[in-house]
Amino acid sequence: MGKRGHRKVLTEGPSALGGPPTQVLIVDDDPDLCKALGDLLEHEGYRVHAVGRGDEAIQQAKHVTYGAVLLDLRLPDLDGQAVLKALTELDPTLPVIILTGFPTTENTVRSLVKGAFACLTKPYNPDVVKATLRRAVAVKRLAVKAERVESALSESEERFRSLVESATDAIVVADEKGHMISWNNAAQSLFAYSADEVIGKPLTMLMPLRYREAHQRGLERVSATGATRVIGKTVELHGLRRDGVEFPLELSLATWKTKAGAFYSGIIRDISERKRAEEALRESQDRFRQLAENIREVFWMTDPQKDRMLYVSPAYEEIWDRATDSLYESPRSWLDAIHPGDRARVLDAAVTKQVAGDYDEEYRVVRPDGTIRWIHDRAFPIRDESGTVYRIAGIAEDITERKQAQAVLRNAYQKTKTILASLPGAILIVNDQQEAVYANSLAEHYFGSPPPSLVGRSVFDILPLSESQRVTLSANLRSPMTDAAKHLPEGEFEIQKRVYWYRLFPVTLGTGGRRQTGLVIQDITEQKLLQDQLIQAEKLASLGTLVSGMAHEINNPVQGILGMAELILQEHDPVVIREYAQDIVRCAQHTGTVVRDFVSYARPALSTGEDEICLSERLAEAVKMIRLGPDFGHVEVVTEFQAVPPVRVRRGEIDQVFLNLISNAVQAMRGSGRLALATRRIEDTVAVQISDTGGGIPKSHLTRIFDPFFTTKAPGKGTGLGLSIVYKIVTKNGGAISVDSEEGEGTTFTIRFPTGEQHKEA
Amino acid sequence: MELHRQQGLNGRMGRVLLADDEEHVRKPIRLSLVKAGYEVVEVRDGEEAIRTIRAADNSLMVDTIICDIRMPNIDGTEAIAYFRSQFPTVPVVVLTGYPDVDLAVSLMKHGVTDFLVKPVSWEELLTVVQRSVDNHVILKDQFVA
Numbered sequence A: 001m002g003k004r005g006h007r008k009v010l011t012e013g014p015s016a017l018g019g020p021p022t023q024v025l026i027v028d029d030d031p032d033l034c035k036a037l038g039d040l041l042e043h044e045g046y047r048v049h050a051v052g053r054g055d056e057a058i059q060q061a062k063h064v065t066y067g068a069v070l071l072d073l074r075l076p077d078l079d080g081q082a083v084l085k086a087l088t089e090l091d092p093t094l095p096v097i098i099l100t101g102f103p104t105t106e107n108t109v110r111s112l113v114k115g116a117f118a119c120l121t122k123p124y125n126p127d128v129v130k131a132t133l134r135r136a137v138a139v140k141r142l143a144v145k146a147e148r149v150e151s152a153l154s155e156s157e158e159r160f161r162s163l164v165e166s167a168t169d170a171i172v173v174a175d176e177k178g179h180m181i182s183w184n185n186a187a188q189s190l191f192a193y194s195a196d197e198v199i200g201k202p203l204t205m206l207m208p209l210r211y212r213e214a215h216q217r218g219l220e221r222v223s224a225t226g227a228t229r230v231i232g233k234t235v236e237l238h239g240l241r242r243d244g245v246e247f248p249l250e251l252s253l254a255t256w257k258t259k260a261g262a263f264y265s266g267i268i269r270d271i272s273e274r275k276r277a278e279e280a281l282r283e284s285q286d287r288f289r290q291l292a293e294n295i296r297e298v299f300w301m302t303d304p305q306k307d308r309m310l311y312v313s314p315a316y317e318e319i320w321d322r323a324t325d326s327l328y329e330s331p332r333s334w335l336d337a338i339h340p341g342d343r344a345r346v347l348d349a350a351v352t353k354q355v356a357g358d359y360d361e362e363y364r365v366v367r368p369d370g371t372i373r374w375i376h377d378r379a380f381p382i383r384d385e386s387g388t389v390y391r392i393a394g395i396a397e398d399i400t401e402r403k404q405a406q407a408v409l410r411n412a413y414q415k416t417k418t419i420l421a422s423l424p425g426a427i428l429i430v431n432d433q434q435e436a437v438y439a440n441s442l443a444e445h446y447f448g449s450p451p452p453s454l455v456g457r458s459v460f461d462i463l464p465l466s467e468s469q470r471v472t473l474s475a476n477l478r479s480p481m482t483d484a485a486k487h488l489p490e491g492e493f494e495i496q497k498r499v500y501w502y503r504l505f506p507v508t509l510g511t512g513g514r515r516q517t518g519l520v521i522q523d524i525t526e527q528k529l530l531q532d533q534l535i536q537a538e539k540l541a542s543l544g545t546l547v548s549g550m551a552h553e554i555n556n557p558v559q560g561i562l563g564m565a566e567l568i569l570q571e572h573d574p575v576v577i578r579e580y581a582q583d584i585v586r587c588a589q590h591t592g593t594v595v596r597d598f599v600s601y602a603r604p605a606l607s608t609g610e611d612e613i614c615l616s617e618r619l620a621e622a623v624k625m626i627r628l629g630p631d632f633g634h635v636e637v638v639t640e641f642q643a644v645p646p647v648r649v650r651r652g653e654i655d656q657v658f659l660n661l662i663s664n665a666v667q668a669m670r671g672s673g674r675l676a677l678a679t680r681r682i683e684d685t686v687a688v689q690i691s692d693t694g695g696g697i698p699k700s701h702l703t704r705i706f707d708p709f710f711t712t713k714a715p716g717k718g719t720g721l722g723l724s725i726v727y728k729i730v731t732k733n734g735g736a737i738s739v740d741s742e743e744g745e746g747t748t749f750t751i752r753f754p755t756g757e758q759h760k761e762a
Numbered sequence B: 001m002e003l004h005r006q007q008g009l010n011g012r013m014g015r016v017l018l019a020d021d022e023e024h025v026r027k028p029i030r031l032s033l034v035k036a037g038y039e040v041v042e043v044r045d046g047e048e049a050i051r052t053i054r055a056a057d058n059s060l061m062v063d064t065i066i067c068d069i070r071m072p073n074i075d076g077t078e079a080i081a082y083f084r085s086q087f088p089t090v091p092v093v094v095l096t097g098y099p100d101v102d103l104a105v106s107l108m109k110h111g112v113t114d115f116l117v118k119p120v121s122w123e124e125l126l127t128v129v130q131r132s133v134d135n136h137v138i139l140k141d142q143f144v145a
Helices: A031-043 A054-063 A080-090 A105-113 A126-166 A185-191 A209-225 A272-294 A315-320 A324-329 A333-337 A340-353 A400-422 A441-447 A467-478 A525-570 A574-602 A615-628 A651-669 A722-732 A756-761 B023-035 B046-055 B076-086 B101-109 B122-144
Strands: A023-027 A047-051 A068-072 A096-100 A118-121 A170-175 A180-183 A234-240 A246-258 A261-270 A298-302 A309-312 A359-366 A372-383 A389-398 A426-430 A436-439 A490-495 A498-507 A516-523 A611-613 A636-641 A647-649 A674-682 A685-692 A736-742 A746-754 B002-004 B015-019 B039-043 B064-067 B092-096 B114-117
Touching: A023 A031, A023 A054, A031 A047, A031 A126, A047 A054, A054 A068, A054 A080, A068 A080, A068 A126, A080 A096, A080 A105, A096 A105, A096 A126, A105 A118, A118 A126, A170 A185, A185 A234, A185 A261, A246 A272, A298 A315, A309 A324, A315 A324, A315 A372, A315 A389, A324 A333, A333 A340, A340 A359, A340 A372, A372 A400, A426 A441, A436 A441, A441 A516, A467 A490, A467 A498, A498 A525, A525 A574, A525 A615, A525 A651, A525 A722, A525 B023, A525 B122, A574 A615, A574 B023, A611 A615, A611 A651, A615 A636, A615 A651, A615 A674, A615 A685, A647 A651, A647 A746, A651 A674, A651 A685, A651 A722, A651 A746, A722 A736, B002 B023, B015 B023, B015 B046, B023 B039, B023 B122, B039 B046, B046 B064, B046 B076, B064 B076, B064 B122, B076 B092, B076 B101, B092 B101, B092 B122, B101 B114, B114 B122
Parallel strands: A023 A047, A023 A068, A068 A096, A096 A118, A636 A674, B015 B039, B015 B064, B064 B092, B092 B114
Antiparallel strands: A170 A180, A170 A261, A234 A246, A246 A261, A298 A309, A298 A389, A359 A372, A372 A389, A426 A436, A426 A516, A490 A498, A498 A516, A611 A647, A674 A685, A685 A746, A736 A746, B002 B039
């Protein structure tokens, strides 16, 4: 190579092309010629190989690529034409130059037809040989080059095809009229058309109707002006699948021109998924934004160091009355808004708890106008894939109203509690299991010894009642009650010599709540005592009246006894004395009867409890007593006693009632009239009627006669308690009293007591 | 009306109207007064008392009225009111078994001479009746004179 390197004069030599020296094969049976020609050509820069026989030449050509062959047609073994044929068959591009000592037209033409590059005659002109050889080598080189190009081209085409076929994107090629000429697998699966169905068809079949006109105009514009809008860009369009369904696609369009005209290639990608993902993302973002911007709560996000406010929702402006911008600019300004009393605690909690995830604080913020809002603030750490906290998200809500409502509720609760606790009555509230759910302090005081609290205990455990009281209370607790009920169940019971009065009331809970019942309990032991004393006092008062009458009734016979006895003292006639003594006996007997009647009527009842009482009998006794009194005069007594069952009442008290009413009736008649006494059974009650024909009671007084201290008598003539005590006694014994009066006609009192059996059931 | 007088004395001690509805009250008083020389007219109620005193020749014929309060028909209170208004010079002595202070005060205001509560001893009654009758007799004599 170096040797040829300095032979630069040989500009036309094969070395000028660079690369390895071109090999030349000389085929001639004349060794001298081979030698001379060889020298000549080697001098020219070729590498020369010479053989003397045809088969040797063919063998050689099979192994070595020659740039050209110089072939003698007269060879000892084979015909030159045959060798030529064999060589060109081996390598069609190998230039074979024929060298012949006997040039004939026939041979020359035959050789050239058979593919010889040229025909030269011996003795040869070295310059002609050199020039011919040079041309031949150049042709061969071109041929080799062409072959290489061709092979490279086909390789590239192959590569391209497999690329196109294996592409996941649809690749469609169309000519300048818009007819498809190429269709890959991906296009087939995307549009659901096979290649056969689309090749040669217009592109418009792949697009929805609305695109087709624009597409056509675009094609025309491109072919007319070369100007395109979409070439080289990626555009998003819609495609039309074989089944008529549209789908979003992304199209990258390229175009090129050849002599055959313009071509377009499109790379089409189905972006349904991406669109859906984008849509979902946008929706999610929209949702977040709508949520964050419309919720009453403030959503916020910061870095863990609290140096950067990443997001704060607009509700911040409303609650804090500060611009969100101020928070972005100065992330720590949230702290300034916090009430000084809460600031240190909140800061401490923010620093220590936010990253841990248990930040949950209530605090006050002071708005610029000085008003206070209560905030409930919670925060959650957000971690990256490695678990490191890289953000803090939080929710802050305005709980001022809730706080206020809580305060109101707490106040109301405190108030209620205070009221209940300080009531002079004991309050027990029991649930539908009859267990106490509330007891005020007085209830604890009455029934709570020893502690613990009454709450949770059964009401029957708290109140050690007798069997009958227990049955009554249990029935009362089960009775339906409404707030509107005017007559709430009430009753009395006795525990350890203390008398208690109770009334039930329904406790209304929120909807769906279980039924609860309240008991107001009052210790009425003293009240009872006073009442008994009052009744006793009134009894004494009415007895006082009786005693006056009694005195008259006794004093008359005593007067007789005294007078007779004094006469006896001065009498000597035994007959007269006997007569007087008989008078004395009669008088004394009368006195005894009066006293006995009185005592038996007025004696205190043996038991203070209830007895089975016959009301007719008590009426008769009462009228008998009153007859003795000074006012009875000539009153006519009419009785109409039917057979009535006994009632359970306190005898002494009932006597007092009758005494009082009959004595009123007698007084009202001023010594003459008709006193009618009647008993009869009406349904489950025994009714007693006491009627007089006195002056009656004015209408205006009728409603007040049972009021305590109401009296029409002159001062000192009555306490005004009589009828109120009558009323009290009657109701206390389970009865009812009513009055009917007509001025100038008279008055009728009617008292009804439940019969014994009925009274027990109640 | 029953008139009782002691044989011999002929009622010179004076005439007493005794009004009481009880026989065993009236009887010993009547017997004692008659024995003491008084003439006794017995009635059983207020109505009879009034009728008796009006039927008499004149009011001067009765020197004292002993009157119970509780009596049938017209009771003592009513009768006394009548006596005091129609015969104000005739002394009235109340004799009652009914020890009512209010009533006593009220009747004393109406001018009754005395208010005796049963039982009264004969001595006490006699003292009151004597004084009462004597006063009336003196008064009567002055009228007559």
